[in-house]
Amino acid sequence: MKPKNFNERCYSLLKKVPKGKVTTYKSLAKALGSKAYRTVGNAMNKNPYGALGRAGGSPQKSELVPCHRVVCSDGKVGGFAAGTPIKIKLLKSEDVDVLNGKINLKKYLFKFN
DNA sequence: CTAATGACATTTG
DNA sequence: ACAAATGCCATTA
Numbered sequence: 241m242k243p244k245n246f247n248e249r250c251y252s253l254l255k256k257v258p259k260g261k262v263t264t265y266k267s268l269a270k271a272l273g274s275k276a277y278r279t280v281g282n283a284m285n286k287n288p289y290g291a292l293g294r295a296g297g298s299p300q301k302s303e304l305v306p307c308h309r310v311v312c313s314d315g316k317v318g319g320f321a322a323g324t325p326i327k328i329k330l331l332k333s334e335d336v337d338v339l340n341g342k343i344n345l346k347k348y349l350f351k352f353n
Numbered sequence: 354c355t356a357a358t359g360a361c362a363t364t365t366g
Numbered sequence: 367a368c369a370a371a372t373g374c375c376a377t378t379a
Contacts, residue, residue, distance in 0.1 A: 318361075
């Protein structure tokens with residue numbers, strides 16, 4: 241396995257995010273001490289834990305790294321390797337209310353700093 | 354080492 | 367408010 245330090249940091253922080261809460265790529269990168277919001281998203285895309293690929297099922301792998309709990313700073317769900325609708329579905333399953341593909345950060349945004 | 358990529362963010366139209 | 371353009375930064379080829 242390659243070091244990929246940055247990615248592993250992202251995963252570690254992501255694991256700290258409690259269920260029913262979401263974080264933004266920006267906050268995540270900031271917590272890492274960088275502004276590489278893009279790199280964070282890139283890390284998830286290539287994420288070794290896979291992007292679930294199953295909706296409304298039993299996302300066991302998501303327990304390792306809840307990639308679906310990462311959203312845009314604007315409150316938009318953002319993207320997902322398996323498909324945005326899948327991500328939304330997963331979030332709803334986590335007691336997160338998603339309206340029009342947007343999330344109420346005022347309620348569900350969990351910040352590290 | 355240099356170039357290209359992208360699950361974003363911010364500013365402008 | 368929405369859409370397009372520009373900027374950022376680590377990873378990968």
